[in-house]
Amino acid sequence: SIGQGTVMANLHSKPLCYVHYKGIKFPPGYNSVENLCFAENEFEVQDDDIFNVTYPKSGTVWMIEILSLILNGGNPSWNQSVLNSCRAPWFTTQLGLEAAHLLPPPRLLTCHLPIHIFPKAFFSSKAKVVYTLRDPRDVLVSYYHFSKMCVPFENPESFNHFLESFLSGDVPFGSWFDHVTGWMKLKGKSNLLFISYEELKQDLFGIVERLCHFLGKELDEAAITSVVENTSFEAMRRNDMCNSTMLPKEFMDQEKGTFLRKGICGDWKTHFTVAQSEYFDKVYQEKMEGLKGIFPWEHT
Numbered sequence: 001s002i003g004q005g006t007v008m009a010n011l012h013s014k015p016l017c018y019v020h021y022k023g024i025k026f027p028p029g030y031n032s033v034e035n036l037c038f039a040e041n042e043f044e045v046q047d048d049d050i051f052n053v054t055y056p057k058s059g060t061v062w063m064i065e066i067l068s069l070i071l072n073g074g075n076p077s078w079n080q081s082v083l084n085s086c087r088a089p090w091f092t093t094q095l096g097l098e099a100a101h102l103l104p105p106p107r108l109l110t111c112h113l114p115i116h117i118f119p120k121a122f123f124s125s126k127a128k129v130v131y132t133l134r135d136p137r138d139v140l141v142s143y144y145h146f147s148k149m150c151v152p153f154e155n156p157e158s159f160n161h162f163l164e165s166f167l168s169g170d171v172p173f174g175s176w177f178d179h180v181t182g183w184m185k186l187k188g189k190s191n192l193l194f195i196s197y198e199e200l201k202q203d204l205f206g207i208v209e210r211l212c213h214f215l216g217k218e219l220d221e222a223a224i225t226s227v228v229e230n231t232s233f234e235a236m237r238r239n240d241m242c243n244s245t246m247l248p249k250e251f252m253d254q255e256k257g258t259f260l261r262k263g264i265c266g267d268w269k270t271h272f273t274v275a276q277s278e279y280f281d282k283v284y285q286e287k288m289e290g291l292k293g294i295f296p297w298e299h300t
């Protein structure tokens with residue numbers, strides 16, 4: 001198996017050489033073609049698996065905290081004592097796969113996979129997917145800052161350059177538009193739940209209730225309140241098991257940013273020029289044809 005040391009050693013080979021698999025580029029270090037191919041074709045899905053699926057920067061780590069707490073009836077001890085990557089492993093990597101194999105059921109599993117690479121076994125299982133999505137303009141801003149601090153990601157040349165790359169889909173994990181439209185094709189299936197970052201911000205209690213119902217794990221009001229309190233931005237910032245400060249500095253350079261950065265909706269407004277905003281809207285209108293009007297950020 002590939003140990004942490006090997007992964008870090010690989011990261012030092014500059015310039016960055018992304019891993020390419022089925023038209024998508026993945027950051028080097030933890031990802032390999034072999035592991036991605038295994039995740040797609042051979043990963044054994046269990047009927048009680050719960051997949052936390054997102055495009056990067058859409059609320060992945062937030063949802064890990066929420067789901068971990070729900071599975072524990074609102075008791076925060078697991079969230080506070082075990083790293084998020086062990087509670088909801090990234091099964092598309094070797095280390096994550098090993099962690100996934102150690103988890104008792106029901107397993108929480110995390111990935112950023114677009115639908116065309118998602119484990120084939122899922123589609124004939126009863127496993128569930130929670131897909132969290134976010135205003136792509138806020139995703140872009142968050143991704144831009146994250147790329148500066150996360151070592152396996154190319155350092156953005158400029159905000160405008162990053163915006164161009166994002167809109168053309170030339171970023172790790174591929175195009176936001178393809179990711180979202182691909183997954184949205186499954187909307188309506190009973191084992192998929194779509195949640196937006198904006199809804200989480202607006203009504204966390206209500207969304208936790210909805211998630212409990214979806215997972216068949218009904219919690220009382222006190223337990224839901226505990227989930228809400230322990231997954232606030234401030235509580236998560238204080239929790240070293242999810243705030244990324246435990247990650248090796250060869251992977252995450254804490255001097256170049258903060259993973260739990262702002263945690264708000266609409267930060268794009270402080271980054272986009274009028275011209276960039278108009279350009280973004282134009283591309284959005286073209287790419288989201290057919291799906292327009294259903295997302296919360298389109299109504300603000």
Ligand code: A3P
Pocket residue numbers: 054055056057058059060061062138141142143145231232233234236259260261262263264267
């Ligand atoms: P910002 O960079 O806009 O602050 P991911 O986990 O998919 O990488 O997403 C990270 C984004 O989710 C970051 O956005 C982070 O601050 C935000 N986030 C994580 N936990 C949050 C919480 N409890 N409340 C609000 N935002 C949160």
